[in-house]
Amino acid sequence: MANLKKDIAASIAVGLVAIPLCLGIAHASGAPLMSGLVAGITGGLVVGTMSKSNLAVSGPAAGLTTIVLAAIATLKSYESFLTAVVLAGVIQFLFGKMRVGGLSRLFPSPVIKGMLSAIGLILIMKQFPHLIGFDRESFGVEEFFDTDKDMESGSGKGLNTFRMIGLAVSSLEPGALLIGLTSLTLLYLWDWKLARRFPIVPGSLVAVLAAVLINQVLSPGMQVIGKHLVTVPELHPNNFVHPDWGALSNPQVYLVALTIALVASVESLLSVEALDRLDPQNRSTPPNSELLAQGVGNVVSGLLGGLPITAVIVRGSVNLAAGGTSKRSAILHGAWILIASLGFRNGINSIPLAALAAVLVHVGIKMAHPRILKQMSKRGWSQFIPFVVTVAAILFTDLLIGISIGTVVSGCFILRNLHVAKGFTVHKSGVITQIKLHQEVTFFHKVRLAGVLEAVPADTILEIDGSEARTIDHDVLDLLELFKAQAANKNIEIIFGGISLMESFSEKQVAAMQAEYDTLLSNNQAWVEECQKDDPQYFERMAVGQKPTFLFIGCSDSRVPAEVITRTEAGRLFVHRNIANVVSLHDMNLMSVLQYSVDHLVVPHIIVCGHYGCGGVRAALSSQSFGLIDNWVHPIKKVVDENQAELASILDADQRERRIIELHVLAQVRNILKTPVVQRSIQKLGIPRVHGWVYDMATAKSRISRQT
Numbered sequence: 001m002a003n004l005k006k007d008i009a010a011s012i013a014v015g016l017v018a019i020p021l022c023l024g025i026a027h028a029s030g031a032p033l034m035s036g037l038v039a040g041i042t043g044g045l046v047v048g049t050m051s052k053s054n055l056a057v058s059g060p061a062a063g064l065t066t067i068v069l070a071a072i073a074t075l076k077s078y079e080s081f082l083t084a085v086v087l088a089g090v091i092q093f094l095f096g097k098m099r100v101g102g103l104s105r106l107f108p109s110p111v112i113k114g115m116l117s118a119i120g121l122i123l124i125m126k127q128f129p130h131l132i133g134f135d136r137e138s139f140g141v142e143e144f145f146d147t148d149k150d151m152e153s154g155s156g157k158g159l160n161t162f163r164m165i166g167l168a169v170s171s172l173e174p175g176a177l178l179i180g181l182t183s184l185t186l187l188y189l190w191d192w193k194l195a196r197r198f199p200i201v202p203g204s205l206v207a208v209l210a211a212v213l214i215n216q217v218l219s220p221g222m223q224v225i226g227k228h229l230v231t232v233p234e235l236h237p238n239n240f241v242h243p244d245w246g247a248l249s250n251p252q253v254y255l256v257a258l259t260i261a262l263v264a265s266v267e268s269l270l271s272v273e274a275l276d277r278l279d280p281q282n283r284s285t286p287p288n289s290e291l292l293a294q295g296v297g298n299v300v301s302g303l304l305g306g307l308p309i310t311a312v313i314v315r316g317s318v319n320l321a322a323g324g325t326s327k328r329s330a331i332l333h334g335a336w337i338l339i340a341s342l343g344f345r346n347g348i349n350s351i352p353l354a355a356l357a358a359v360l361v362h363v364g365i366k367m368a369h370p371r372i373l374k375q376m377s378k379r380g381w382s383q384f385i386p387f388v389v390t391v392a393a394i395l396f397t398d399l400l401i402g403i404s405i406g407t408v409v410s411g412c413f414i415l416r417n418l419h420v421a422k423g424f425t426v427h428k429s430g431v432i433t434q435i436k437l438h439q440e441v442t443f444f445h446k447v448r449l450a451g452v453l454e455a456v457p458a459d460t461i462l463e464i465d466g467s468e469a470r471t472i473d474h475d476v477l478d479l480l481e482l483f484k485a486q487a488a489n490k491n492i493e494i495i496f497g498g499i500s501l502m503e504s505f506s507e508k509q510v511a512a513m514q515a516e517y518d519t520l521l522s523n524n525q526a527w528v529e530e531c532q533k534d535d536p537q538y539f540e541r542m543a544v545g546q547k548p549t550f551l552f553i554g555c556s557d558s559r560v561p562a563e564v565i566t567r568t569e570a571g572r573l574f575v576h577r578n579i580a581n582v583v584s585l586h587d588m589n590l591m592s593v594l595q596y597s598v599d600h601l602v603v604p605h606i607i608v609c610g611h612y613g614c615g616g617v618r619a620a621l622s623s624q625s626f627g628l629i630d631n632w633v634h635p636i637k638k639v640v641d642e643n644q645a646e647l648a649s650i651l652d653a654d655q656r657e658r659r660i661i662e663l664h665v666l667a668q669v670r671n672i673l674k675t676p677v678v679q680r681s682i683q684k685l686g687i688p689r690v691h692g693w694v695y696d697m698a699t700a701k702s703r704i705s706r707q708t
């Protein structure tokens with residue numbers, strides 16, 4: 001119940017402000033004054049009823065005045081223009097059905113905030129002349145340059161806002177000044193002290209009523225009269241105009257309709273979005289249903305001779321400031337305009353414009369409070385700059401151009417944030433500089449990264465962690481590659497931690513890798529030809545079957561190729577290689593190889609070939625973890641344990657490692673001799689003989705450690 005009373009009170013306040021705004025916008029648009037009232041009534045009763053917004057108020061929009069003015073001139077008659085308004089409504093309705101309203105969610109937050117502040121500033125600057133009785137410009141226009149037709153102007157354009165203020169100060173009306181300032185003071189007094197005592201009554205209503213009373217008691221010289229008062233034309237059935245359907249054959253009608261539909265839709269969606277953000281209850285309006293409501297509103301307004309409608313921020317903000325809580329206040333405000341223009345004109349026509357200007361200045365100061373500037377400055381440049389740019393652009397152009405500029409600037413910052421701010425993070429502790437690369441490292445980061453690398457001091461450690469990087473731009477890889485050489489000069493140790501850098505090679509590297517691979521294939525071709533030159537039947541003989549003489553068990557190390565170091569032809573060695581030439585009885589792979597070579601190939605010799613400098617053995621000796629390999633080379637640790645006494649006597653670490661490798665090979669030889677398959681074969685045939693070798697890469701000679 002309390003809310004209903006609040007809504008009724010707020011609706012009266014909104015209605016009082018809306019009436020001069022509707023009239024002023026109609027005047028500035030070069031349209032009949034009645035068209036503003038019709039749009040205001042329709043915006044309240046029709047759009048208000050259909051809209052799901054709780055605070056938005058719809059009506060004729062200041063943002064459309066220039067478009068309407070130009071459109072009426074283009075279409076040559078107001079009746080033809082009304083046809084375009086009806087069509088615009090139909091298009092908006094279709095927009096809603098096509099669900100394009102969701103796009104409004106793309107408006108960046110600093111732009112919406114900038115729009116609210118800009119409109120606040122516009123209200124302050126544009127209403128100030130009205131506040132002091134300078135009513136030359138239409139009430140409610142928002143453009144920086146006045147477009148009023150009856151303005152004399154020095155240049156092609158009308159007076160700008162600042163010159164208008166100057167002119168107003170030099171020719172103020174004392175009565176209006178008194179009324180305006182009293183109203184403004186009352187509004188602040190109400191906010192400050194009285195609002196809590198009379199929560200239902202909006203200060204704006206009190207201020208307007210006080211203004212009317214003051215004006216009645218002023219001396220005739222001071223009294224505000226004529227054009228300084230609200231002047232509502234009579235809403236009479238004979239005055240109604242209707243669309244001229246003949247205009248449908250004029251292609252320009254469709255262009256105008258589309259323009260109005262687009263601009264009105266954007267302005268409506270921006271307004272509801274902005275008001276949703278101001279809503280203390282944080283309710284939100286579905287954008288597509290708003291477009292449907294706006295579309296229906298424009299069809300009705302056009303049919304009745306009204307101006308195009310949008311949701312409008314100023315009236316919505318007055319609604320909020322006056323305590324409106326639900327859509328009832330928006331609907332009722334339409335009813336008040338209707339009642340006022342039908343039968344209460346004399347009452348309304350005694351309201352001084354200065355009082356309504358005070359209401360709007362008061363709302364404007366709330367919307368453009370310096371506190372908002374401070375808040376935005378705390379959010380960093382990427383929010384603050386688009387905000388300031390939006391405010392300035394709207395002030396000096398108009399709402400739509402300003403919003404577009406602000407959105408572009410904000411978009412640039414969003415892109416920059418995506419690419420630059422999050423490319424990598426730098427962390428310094430002591431002599432270690434850590435650079436953590438983020439998911440995407442693009443060429444946008446190159447310059448900053450180069451600066452960071454440049455700044456790494458000499459004789460320190462640089463850790464570059466690319467474990468989370470999914471893509472690294474080639475330019476950045478080249479930069480890192482280049483820096484390696486510089487780092488060596490400055491004695492900077494670079495650690496590429498968990499770097500998936502290796503997953504993204506430079507184009508040069510990729511080409512080199514491909515060339516190497518191609519060489520492999522061409523070498524194979526050359527080898528085939530060479531073999532056939534010496535022995536044309538070489539491959540035919542090979543195809544018959546194999547009869548190798550040796551089972552070679554070696555390390556996977558690329559530097560220990562079995563055939564190359566033993567200079568054997570194809571067909572002579574049966575080979576098994578694994579890391580550190582481990583012979584495990586649990587290894588299905590090796591046991592299969594062993595059984596096949598002993599039982600079926602009946603090889604006379606089995607060679608276990610280890611090598612000095614074996615990485616697998618080093619891994620087993622190291623306390624560092626290498627993953628799965630740790631399990632594989634675990635048997636080597638056992639070899640070390642079993643020979644602890646001998647190894648302890650070797651003081652030189654290199655010598656000790658060499659001895660471990662020899663002992664490891666011997667242990668693998670014993671492992672082979674212990675297998676049932678080898679024991680059975682030796683019992684039956686006396687073969688195979690098992691040999692332990694250690695290959696020394698430094699001298700390229702194999703040391704034969706043991707023969708059986």
Ligand code: CO
Pocket residue numbers: 555556557579580581611613614615616617
């Ligand atoms: Co090895």
